[in-house]
Amino acid sequence: MKSLLYRLDVKGSPYLYIVPFFFLFAAFGIFPLAYTAWVSMHEWSLLAETHTFIGLQNYKDLFADEYFWNALRNTAQIWVLSTVPQLLMALVLAHVLNQRLRAPTFWRMTAVLPNITSVAAVAIIFGQIFGKDYGLVNWILESLGLGRIDWQAGTASSQIAISVMIIWRWTGYNALIYLAAMQAVSKDLYDAASLDGASSFQQLTRITVPAIRPTIIFTVIISTIGGMQVLAEPLLFGGASVTGGSDRQFQTLSLYLYEVAFSRFDFGYASTAAWAMFGIIVIVAAINYFLTSRLRRS
Amino acid sequence: MRPALNGASLRRRAVTVAVPLLAAALVMTTAACGGSDDPAKPGEKVKLTIATFGEFGYKDLYKEYMAANPNVEIVERITKAEDHHKNLAAHLATNTGAADIEAIEEGWAGQFTANPGKFYNWNDYGAGEIKSQWPAWKWQQGSSAKGEVVGLGTDVGGMAMCYRRDIFEKAGLPTDREAVSKLWPTWEEYIATGVKFKNANIKGSSWMDGPTIIYRSILGQQAVGIYDGDKVVVESNPGVKKAWDLTIDAINKGLSAKIAPWSADWNAGMAKGSFVTLACPSWMMAYIQSQAKDSSGKWDIAAVPGGGGNWGGSFLTLPKQGKNVAEAAKLAKWLVAPEQQAKVFRALGNFPSTVSLYEEAVIKDFKNPFFNNAPVGQIFSNSVKTMVPQYMGPKSGDINTAIQNGLTRVEQGKQKPDEAWTQSLKDVNALL
Missing domain, CATH: 3.40.190.10 (Periplasmic binding protein-like II)
Structure with a gap:
């Protein structure tokens, strides 16, 4: 009897311990996902009493919807514009923080300060910095004799402005992740390299980067997922306009979803867009996975 | 940018907290049944x-x-x-x-x-x-x-026209609010006065802020707006086209400061005089006062062109x-x-x-000292009493956004007026 209980305890209790998680995951993860799929097959206005089943019509409409593709393109562009400089700068910043500095904790904390600032505050401040008439950037451009830019009006200029916000918020965060990885790299390698006369930059590219490659891949994956979900920056940059500019020049996928769901109250179509986004993230994650496993093997 | 990660870690923490909470909540909701809801x-x-x-x-x-x-x-x-x-x-x-x-x-x-x-x-x-x-x-x-x-x-909301006295004076326009109201009985005359102002060449000041506010003000004065009954009539309604055409006319004549409403530049522009007229519902007074604190006495309020109106x-x-x-x-x-x-x-x-x-x-004698003691009680009650009622249907907000985006595209030089109108109509139809 005792041994049976013991065996049950050993074999059974681990499952019992993780049951609450799956219970909650089902309630807050699986159920919304499935319910969204159900809603996406209806003509479902938030306030209407009746919801008509229309099968896959919403999906057909979505794939023919040029504003959906426009939002996807914008999202990809903003992702590239923000992630590439951000990760490069984070790498350099981490390399600098990894040197012997006075008050290292102070510098490391400073690096994450932008990240703990509320995104709304960041977006409002940067909205002012990129203002057409009284913005700091245009003031500098003008004093250099370069003329003003209407940052919101252009496709490239608006996406650059939004990317700058994202870069500002996330560079320090990634730098700290890199720093943590760098500290695990053996100091002997650097000492040996110094003896051989390698410059700091050579040490970064030849020793540090190869050594922390898994971490770099991790940050790329994380910023891909994050990049798909950019919402507050374009929303607030456009002065709370859900269309992301007069020509939707900086409307991201999340912002498009937000427009459909909370401006038009068209939950059926918004759910369709949400599922399409989910599909895109799965595809991107799969590509990431294949690239990563290839990199690991090489 | 990375809410995914934050969300995941939050969720993880939530799990440890949530189990006992959930149990407690279940007990409490059962207990609450039949209590406070009755x-x-x-x-x-x-x-x-x-x-x-x-x-x-x-x-x-x-x-x-x-x-x-x-x-x-x-x-x-x-x-x-x-x-x-x-x-x-x-x-x-x-x-x-x-x-x-x-x-x-x-x-x-x-x-x-x-x-x-x-x-x-x-x-x-x-x-x-x-x-x-x-x-x-x-x-x-x-x-x-x-x-x-x-x-x-x-x-x-009511509707009036706020204007910058100090800059009107520089441009050689009348500053007294009665005389200013007489400058623009109609929107056409408002635009014509704007051209006069532009010709006075005041550096750093335009006649109006941008297309949105003027478009909304003109549209609000039409007997039929976006909706006729429960039908959207943007395409066939001359009232909407009139608001569009007048706004385009003002843009083409270079009267706009090209500033989006509620943007940082708009707020700053109220204090600095980037635009010298702004159609004003009553709530706009409070907005101007908070954004242009040091401009007391510089803004004044006259009647709105076209007579009457309401916004908000x-x-x-x-x-x-x-x-x-x-x-x-x-x-x-x-x-x-x-x-x-x-x-x-x-x-x-x-x-x-x-x-x-x-x-x-309380209303009739009310004057606003910030606006040079304008008798705002009378101005706004006149506009409310004389306004033409207009039915605003469920999708007016999104439809107006689509049209205002079209006007902004013209202002930003991205499209010609005809192209912008065609695209706006397409956007409106997509909303229906």
């Missing part, structure tokens, strides 16, 4: 929640009401306007969470009046007897197409979820009564929707 029995204290947004100026009124009605306890919920309406929509859709009294703003009202089934009909709660309190258009804005009364009017204003509704509807109706009716509207106006300047008040000293 209508109050006589002699019991009634708890009324009222959800508003921005600044309704009701705080002191709640105290006054609770003092006079000791059986009532008022709980207030204040959110930002955007969030308030989204929350309300979600609460109505899920049939839970709405307050006993919910305020709605004109711009969103159409979406709610299109679903009158979610609200108690004010006609069943004695609204018919006080109907004469409001101008017909305000009453109608709060009603569904079939005549169910969803909301009772609180304040209105709110309503009080009774969602069907509410259990204490009789008490809630009593409180809401008290809040929108003329005496209370006058108190709110005196404290905060929210312009009353009660026509009878306009003849009383």
Whole structure:
């Protein structure tokens, strides 16, 4: 009897311990996902009493919807514009923080300060910095004799402005992740390299980067997922306009979803867009996975 | 940018906390059943929640009401306007969470009046007897197409034209508000005066801010706007095209400062005089005063071209979820009564929707010192009394955004007017 209980305890209790998680995951993860799929097959206005089943019509409409593709393109562009400089700068910043500095904790904390600032505050401040008439950037451009830019009006200029916000918020965060990885790299390698006369930059590219490659891949994956979900920056940059500019020049996928769901109250179509986004993230994650496993093997 | 990661770690932490919480919550909800949700029995204290947004100026009124009605306890919920309406929509859709009294703003009202089934009909709660309190258009804005009364009017926007006295003087234009009003009986003359101003070549100042405000003001004066009955008539309605064409004309003549409303540049421009005229509903006065604190006496207020108009204003509704509807109706009716509207106006300047008040000293003699002592009480009550009622359907807000985006594309030089109009029409049709 005792041994049976013991065996049950050993074999059974681990499952019992993780049951609450799956219970909650089902309630807050699986159920919304499935319910969204159900809603996406209806003509479902938030306030209407009746919801008509229309099968896959919403999906057909979505794939023919040029504003959906426009939002996807914008999202990809903003992702590239923000992630590439951000990760490069984070790498350099981490390399600098990894040197012997006075008050290292102070510098490391400073690096994450932008990240703990509320995104709304960041977006409002940067909205002012990129203002057409009284913005700091245009003031500098003008004093250099370069003329003003209407940052919101252009496709490239608006996406650059939004990317700058994202870069500002996330560079320090990634730098700290890199720093943590760098500290695990053996100091002997650097000492040996110094003896051989390698410059700091050579040490970064030849020793540090190869050594922390898994971490770099991790940050790329994380910023891909994050990049798909950019919402507050374009929303607030456009002065709370859900269309992301007069020509939707900086409307991201999340912002498009937000427009459909909370401006038009068209939950059926918004759910369709949400599922399409989910599909895109799965595809991107799969590509990431294949690239990563290839990199690991090489 | 990385809410995914934050979300995941938050969720993980939530799990450890949530299990005991969930268990506790389950116990509590069962216990709560049959308790507070039931209508109050006589002699019991009634708890009324009222959800508003921005600044309704009701705080002191709640105290006054609770003092006079000791059986009532008022709980207030204040959110930002955007969030308030989204929350309300979600609460109505899920049939839970709405307050006993919910305020709605004109711009969103159409979406709610299109679903009158979610609200108690004010006609069943004695609204018919006080109907004469409001101008017909305000009453109608709060009603569904079939005549169910969803909301009772609180304040209105009215419409006037704010202008910069100091810069008008520099440009050699009259500065006295009577004379300024005479400059622009119509929008055509407003634009012509703008051309005169432009020719005076004042550096750093344009005639108007951008296309949105002028378009909305002209559109608001048409007898038929976006909707005719429950049909969207943007394409065929000459009124919409008129507002579009006049705005395009003003853009083509170089009168616009190309500043988007509610942007940082717009706020700064009010103080610095980037634009010298701005169509002003009454709530805009408070906005200008907060953004251009040091410009007291520089802004003044004249009549709006085209005569009359309204932009903004709110309503009080009774969602069907509410259990204490009789008490809630009593409180809401008290809040929108003329005496209370006058108190709110005196404290905060929210312009009353009660026509009878306009003849009383509290409104008639009210002058705003910031605006060079303009008799704003008279100016706004004139515009409210002479305005043409217009039906605003459920999708007006999104449709106007599509049209305003078209105007902005022209202003930003991205499209020719015809192309912009065609694309705007396409966008409007996609919304239907």
